[in-house]
Amino acid sequence: MVDLSIIIVSWNVSKLLATCLESILAGSVTVGEPSADKRCVEIIVVDSHSSDDTVEMLRERFPQVRVLAQAENLGFTRCNNIGLKAASGRYVMLLNPDTEVVGDALPRMMDYLDEHPDVGIVGPHTLNAAGTTQLTRRRFPGLGVAFFESTWLQAYAPRSVLDHYYMLDAGSDDAILDADWVQGSALMARREVYDQIGALDEAYVMYSEELDWCRRVKDAGWRVVYVGTAQIIHHGGKSSEQVAARSHIHYQQSKLRYFRKYHGWLVAFVLRVFLIGNYIWQIGLEGGKALLGHKREMRLERIRAYWQVLRSGLKAAS
Numbered sequence: 001m002v003d004l005s006i007i008i009v010s011w012n013v014s015k016l017l018a019t020c021l022e023s024i025l026a027g028s029v030t031v032g033e034p035s036a037d038k039r040c041v042e043i044i045v046v047d048s049h050s051s052d053d054t055v056e057m058l059r060e061r062f063p064q065v066r067v068l069a070q071a072e073n074l075g076f077t078r079c080n081n082i083g084l085k086a087a088s089g090r091y092v093m094l095l096n097p098d099t100e101v102v103g104d105a106l107p108r109m110m111d112y113l114d115e116h117p118d119v120g121i122v123g124p125h126t127l128n129a130a131g132t133t134q135l136t137r138r139r140f141p142g143l144g145v146a147f148f149e150s151t152w153l154q155a156y157a158p159r160s161v162l163d164h165y166y167m168l169d170a171g172s173d174d175a176i177l178d179a180d181w182v183q184g185s186a187l188m189a190r191r192e193v194y195d196q197i198g199a200l201d202e203a204y205v206m207y208s209e210e211l212d213w214c215r216r217v218k219d220a221g222w223r224v225v226y227v228g229t230a231q232i233i234h235h236g237g238k239s240s241e242q243v244a245a246r247s248h249i250h251y252q253q254s255k256l257r258y259f260r261k262y263h264g265w266l267v268a269f270v271l272r273v274f275l276i277g278n279y280i281w282q283i284g285l286e287g288g289k290a291l292l293g294h295k296r297e298m299r300l301e302r303i304r305a306y307w308q309v310l311r312s313g314l315k316a317a318s
Helices: 014-025 054-061 077-084 105-115 143-148 161-166 190-198 209-219 240-263 265-291 296-313
Strands: 006-009 029-030 037-049 065-067 091-095 099-101 119-127 176-179 186-190 221-232
Touching: 006 014, 006 077, 006 105, 014 029, 014 037, 014 054, 014 099, 037 054, 054 065, 065 077, 077 209, 077 221, 091 209, 099 240, 105 119, 105 186, 105 190, 119 143, 119 190, 119 209, 119 265, 143 161, 143 186, 143 265, 186 190, 190 209, 209 221, 209 240, 240 296, 265 296
Parallel strands: 006 037, 006 091, 029 037, 037 065, 119 221
Antiparallel strands: 091 186, 099 221, 119 186, 176 221
8 A cells, every 4th residue: 555645746846856856765665565664655647748857867867757748837736636637645745846855764753643533634843054043833814924924014014923924933843733834846745635624726826825735634624734844945935936937927816716705805915016116116226226337237137027927917817
């Protein structure tokens, strides 16, 4: 029996993906064949039409990995759903290709799910490459978070708003804590959860899909838990940084979809107007700095990205 299906969506990050797979294979699990002392996992890589050597690399270096190569770039959420549909494990894990599993993180997370049948999803203590902690355990965002987080106002946000959102008041990074949601860069779920609530909402092309999934999980009566005793390194944003403007668009459209879905159309409309104003302000600010000759090429690149965001209209994904 397969204990865990690990689903990795990859797009043009061949080297990072290879490092990720090596870290899984070097850990306290076995792939394919059950073992008396190791958990049995299957690894499913859904390649979203990479233009690098990802598929060839996988077939040559990792024959034990199941490769689902797509004929077009279907987006992060749709590709995860393809992997979930193909999975056979008792547990399923969404894992980014720019991660590295540390030691026995995977068995630790599975053990916690085994021992706590009311828990539907767990997430690990996630580290940056430098060893600092990423804030991956969170509470559901309120309206303050909607307007402050990832906008030019973030630096002026009351500490209480973002500290509460990032659970900085909840306990140490190595603790085991109930959360509202955990980041999808490394998220393990019980198969019963997937069978009960269904797949990720594909209206979120990328970003906020795990937030929405965790909310649906908690609404169905399951707990979501941050397991700080399991560690995973996340290098972060290596696929999305290849398309900066498109990433901005997807991020904000996903934010708008979430707030429309759970807070109503009026909140989403006001938030959309605010975000459009935010990007207009950013263009003006970057333009002024470019005229002064301060890192001009970088400023012009940002202006081009922000202008593409404005041209998109920032309509909530649907």
